[in-house]
Amino acid sequence: MDNANADFQKGIYKIYISGLQSSTTFGQILKEEYGIDAIYSGCLFDEKLDCYSKFMHTKIKEKFGQDIFEKITKKAELVDICGGCDKQAVFSGGEKELMKFIYCNLDLKKANYSENNTGVIFLSFVIDTTGVVTGIKIIKGLIPPYDKEVIRVAGLIPKWTPAIKNEKSIIQQKILQIKFDSKTKEIHCR
Numbered sequence: 001m002d003n004a005n006a007d008f009q010k011g012i013y014k015i016y017i018s019g020l021q022s023s024t025t026f027g028q029i030l031k032e033e034y035g036i037d038a039i040y041s042g043c044l045f046d047e048k049l050d051c052y053s054k055f056m057h058t059k060i061k062e063k064f065g066q067d068i069f070e071k072i073t074k075k076a077e078l079v080d081i082c083g084g085c086d087k088q089a090v091f092s093g094g095e096k097e098l099m100k101f102i103y104c105n106l107d108l109k110k111a112n113y114s115e116n117n118t119g120v121i122f123l124s125f126v127i128d129t130t131g132v133v134t135g136i137k138i139i140k141g142l143i144p145p146y147d148k149e150v151i152r153v154a155g156l157i158p159k160w161t162p163a164i165k166n167e168k169s170i171i172q173q174k175i176l177q178i179k180f181d182s183k184t185k186e187i188h189c190r
Contacts, residue, residue, distance in 0.1 A: 004055040014039060015056050016049040025076040033072075034064060087164040089127040089172045091157075102153055102178060103188035111149035111180075117142070118181035121150050125176075129169040131159035139175065146180050 013036040027038030091098040126135035136154045141147035163172035
């Protein structure tokens with residue numbers, strides 16, 4: 001812990017990440033945006049490194065905000081889903097307009113909606129290089145009529161501005177949480 005404290009006092013920020021990593025995007029964002037080195041230590045557990053990292057995690061949260069690691073995790077997931085794109089795919093009018101489109105087109109009666117049966121549906125789709133929504137599927141559904149209605153509405157979503165990488169349009173996967181209830185529909189569809 002003395003080494004971690006000394007490093008922190010000198011402005012040297014490092015964390016050790018153990019386990020197998022499928023992506024190093026998290027570490028790249030830490031370094032680029034905050035000057036924090038992420039050192040991947042593999043599957044071997046080292047008590048000293050663990051102690052160092054726990055101390056450094058606490059100090060980094062104090063300096064950069066308690067939610068720094070959650071923010072970076074979300075950003076890394078987006079970058080990985082986008083394949084490291086330079087610009088994310090964009091729905092005309094942004095996320096607020098996308099949700100308005102979805103909720104205004106949801107036909108609760110058609111799905112035999114009941115106030116006693118609400119919840120969240122996880123929807124996945126791909127925006128192709130021309131901005132068209134394809135590959136629509138439910139990752140986690142509720143009941144078949146609700147899932148079917150969400151898929152129907154997703155098929156109506158108009159063209160997006162596609163994601164860009166190296167000045168070329170690329171495909172991008174999107175995952176949305178659609179809360180299937182009348183109150184949420186009212187809020188978004190005004």
